[in-house]
Amino acid sequence: MIPAPRPCLLLALLALAGASQAAEVTIYRCTDAQGRLSLRDTPCARGEQQQTRAMALPRDPPPRPASAHDAVAASKPSAAAAPPPRVVVIRPPRPMYECVTPDGERYTSETGEGNPRWVPLWTLMPVVPTRNPLGDRVGARRPPPAQFRPGPPRPLPPDAGFAYPAGTWVRDECHALPQSEVCARLSDRRYELDRRYYSALQSERASIQNEQRGIDARLADDCER
Incomplete structure (x- = not known):
């Protein structure tokens, strides 16, 4: 039984034939003395049965004319290649x-x-200046008694008990x-904490370090611009 030609061999021959500029290519079908079948693009060897077949080479279709829409789409950058937008948040x-x-x-x-x-x-009461009742306001309403005028509270009688005024x-x-003054005071406070840290007790150093980290973060956000 003669084995059928393998598809990979046929594809290889077609690919090799595609390199030629001719419109057709000749495929040689060769059968040796043992009955083995082979396909090639050259004549069979001596002693082999040869059969030939002419095959047309495949051609690519002509390019499609570019439309105005394709030209505009080609001029725009690809969405996949465009970098993601960068968002910058500016905090006062x-x-x-x-x-x-x-x-x-x-x-x-x-x-x-x-x-x-x-x-x-x-x-908090405004001080109202009083005038002489017999002066330029003769006949006017007399000022209130002293106990009703604004002034410091008078001591309560001993039997009055305790009361809040x-x-x-x-x-x-x-x-x-100003922001420049804020940064200067933060820097002064940071320097003062550095001096206190070496002479502070071990229990106080943790709170000093926490305050230093807060000042460093504020200096980096609000002053180093």
Whole structure:
């Protein structure tokens, strides 16, 4: 029984024939004395039975004319090759405030609200100057008695017990610092913590390190621009 030609051999011959510029190619079918069949593009050897067959070479179809849509699509960059958009978030620097106590002591705060303190209400009442009842306001309403005028609270009788004077909470006055001053004070605080660290107790060093890390992060975000 004559074996059929293997498809891989036929494909190899067709590929080899494709290199030629001729319109047709001749395939030689050779059978040797043992009945083995082979396909080649050259004549069979002496003593082999030869059969030939002419085959047309495959041709590529003509290129399709480019349309205006294809030209526009080719000019645009590929979506897969385009890098992803880069998003940059700019955060404004955190403010710092300087507050002043009634005694003139200054301190810094992260918010514009100063430390609260309790004050009696009489300290917030406006002082109304009184006039001589017999002067330029003769016949006018006489001023109220002294016990109803604004002034420091008078001591209560011993049997009156204990009572809180009327009052309210007020906060120290604060104002925002310029950003350059904020960075300078943060740097001063960082230097002060470095000096304290070497002389601090072991239990205090952990809190100093935590504050140093917070200052370093704020300096990197708000000052190193």
